[in-house]
Amino acid sequence: MKKVSKSQNSKKNVTSVVGDISLFTKDDRVVLSFLGFLSLLTLYITPWIIPPDGSLYLSSAKSIFTEDMFQNYHWMREPLYPIFLKVLLFSNNLFFVMFVQSILVGGSVFLIFKSFAFFVQFEKWQKFSAVFLSFIFIRGFATEILMQALLLFIVSSATYINSRIVFHEKMNTKYSNRIYLVGGMVSFLAFALQVLVGISVLSVFIFVLISSKTTSSKQRLKVIVGTVLICALSLGLWQDLKNRAIENGDLVFGSNSLTEYQFFESEDPAKRQEQRIQAFAGILGLAPERDAFISRPVGIALREWAMPFFNNEVWNQGGECGQYDRSHSESILSYISPLTKVRYCHTSGQITLSNFLSAFGIIIYPIFSLLIIAFIVFMLVSFDLGFIALLGVSTLMLFEYSLVGQGHSRFGAPLFMLSPFLLVFILRKKKIMLMKLWDKS
Numbered sequence: 001m002k003k004v005s006k007s008q009n010s011k012k013n014v015t016s017v018v019g020d021i022s023l024f025t026k027d028d029r030v031v032l033s034f035l036g037f038l039s040l041l042t043l044y045i046t047p048w049i050i051p052p053d054g055s056l057y058l059s060s061a062k063s064i065f066t067e068d069m070f071q072n073y074h075w076m077r078e079p080l081y082p083i084f085l086k087v088l089l090f091s092n093n094l095f096f097v098m099f100v101q102s103i104l105v106g107g108s109v110f111l112i113f114k115s116f117a118f119f120v121q122f123e124k125w126q127k128f129s130a131v132f133l134s135f136i137f138i139r140g141f142a143t144e145i146l147m148q149a150l151l152l153f154i155v156s157s158a159t160y161i162n163s164r165i166v167f168h169e170k171m172n173t174k175y176s177n178r179i180y181l182v183g184g185m186v187s188f189l190a191f192a193l194q195v196l197v198g199i200s201v202l203s204v205f206i207f208v209l210i211s212s213k214t215t216s217s218k219q220r221l222k223v224i225v226g227t228v229l230i231c232a233l234s235l236g237l238w239q240d241l242k243n244r245a246i247e248n249g250d251l252v253f254g255s256n257s258l259t260e261y262q263f264f265e266s267e268d269p270a271k272r273q274e275q276r277i278q279a280f281a282g283i284l285g286l287a288p289e290r291d292a293f294i295s296r297p298v299g300i301a302l303r304e305w306a307m308p309f310f311n312n313e314v315w316n317q318g319g320e321c322g323q324y325d326r327s328h329s330e331s332i333l334s335y336i337s338p339l340t341k342v343r344y345c346h347t348s349g350q351i352t353l354s355n356f357l358s359a360f361g362i363i364i365y366p367i368f369s370l371l372i373i374a375f376i377v378f379m380l381v382s383f384d385l386g387f388i389a390l391l392g393v394s395t396l397m398l399f400e401y402s403l404v405g406q407g408h409s410r411f412g413a414p415l416f417m418l419s420p421f422l423l424v425f426i427l428r429k430k431k432i433m434l435m436k437l438w439d440k441s
Contacts, residue, residue: 054145282407
C-alpha cells in the first residue's frame with residue numbers, strides 16, 4: 001500500500017487522538033460538522049430500541065456496584081458497557097445514553113476516515129460520500145441499548161492508532177510513548193467490553209508494533225509486555241468475580257456461565273464446520289443468521305438494529321415511541337422499569353425519514369459485503385502492513401465469531417463501517433493507475 005507523502009500529511013492529515021502534537025485541519029472540521037449533523041439527525045428521527053440483550057444490559061447496569069449485583073447482573077457480559085450505562089443514566093432517563101452513543105457513532109466514522117487518509121488522498125465528493133454511507137450502515141446502533149456503539153468507537157480507535165503507527169515509521173520517544181499508551185488503554189477497554197473484541201484489538205496492536213519500524217525494539221517490547229500483563233490481570237480479576245457469582249447460585253438469569261452456553265447445534269464436526277461457514281456469511285448479511293439452535297432471516301440484525309425500520313409489518317419494530325423488550329420475566333422487567341419509563345415519541349414524518357435512510361442502506365449493503373470479502377482476501381494474500389492496520393481488527397473479529405458459530409450481522413458492523421472507504425480506495429488507486437498509463441502514452 002502506497003502512503004501519502006509526509007509533506008502532504010504535514011498539512012492535511014494531522015489529526016491526533018493522543019495530545020497536543022497536531023491540530024484539526026479545516027477539512028477535518030467540515031467532516032466533523034457533517035458527522036455531528038448526522039448524529040443529531042439520527043437522535044431526532046429514530047425511535048429508541050431496547051432489544052432482549054438491552055434488558056440484560058440495563059439490569060446489569062442498575063445492579064453493578066450495588067448489593068444486587070451478584071443476583072441481577074448478567075454474568076455473561078463484560079463490565080464496560082454496563083458501567084457506561086450506569087454513568088450516563090441520569091434520573092433514570094435514557095436520553096443522555098442515546099445522545100452520547102450518537103456522538104460515538106459519528107466519532108467512530110471520523111476515526112476511520114482519518115485512518116484511511118494516512119494512505120490515500122480523498123477528493124471532496126469521495127470523502128463525504130464515504131462518510132455518509134459509513135454512517136448510514138451503522139446509525140441504528142446510536143439509539144439502541146446494545147454495546148455496538150461503544151464497540152465501534154473502540155475498534156475505530158484501535159484502527160486509528162495502528163494506522164498512525166504504521167504511517168509514522170520513525171517517532172520521537174515523547175510521541176511514541178503517548179500513542180503506545182493510548183493503544184494499551186484501547187486494548188484494555190476492548191477486553192472490558194468483550195473478550196473476543198479484546199483478543200482482536202490486542203493481537204493486531206502487538207503485530208503492528210512488532211512489524212513496524214517505530215522506535216527501538218526494546219521500547220516496543222516493554223509496551224507489549226506491559227499491555228498484555230494489564231489486560232490479563234484485569235481479565236483474571238473479572239473472571240474470579242464472575243466465578244464467585246456463578247458459584248453463589250442465586251441468580252436471576254440462571255447459570256450465566258459462558259462455558260455452558262450452547263454455541264453449536266450439533267456435536268458433529270462436519271455440521272459445526274457448516275455452521276461456521278454460514279456464520280461467516282451471516283455476519284456479512286449474505287446468509288441466514290445463526291445462533292445455536294436459532295436460525296433467522298438473511299440480514300435481519302441489519303434491518304432490526306443497524307438500519308432499523310419502524311411501523312413495518314415485516315420487521316415489526318413497533319410504533320412512534322420505539323420498541324422496548326417484553327420477552328423477559330416480569331421480575332427482570334420490573335427491576336429495570338425505572339430505567340425505561342421515560343419515552344420520546346416521534347412524528348410520522350420523522351419515522352418516514354428514518355425508514356428512508358434505512359431502506360437506502362439495506363438496498364446497497366450486499367455490494368459492500370462482497371467488497372469486504374475481496375479486500376480481506378487481498379489483505380491475507382498481500383499481508384500488507386497498511387491493510388492489516390486498517391482491516392486487521394475487524395477481520396479478526398469476523399473470523400472469531402465465525403469460529404464459534406455466531407452468525408449475527410451486527411458483529412459485522414465494524415466491517416460495514418470500513419467498507420465505503422474501501423470503495424474510495426479502489427477508485428483512487430484506479431485513477432492513479434490510469435493517470436500513469438496516460439503519462440506513458
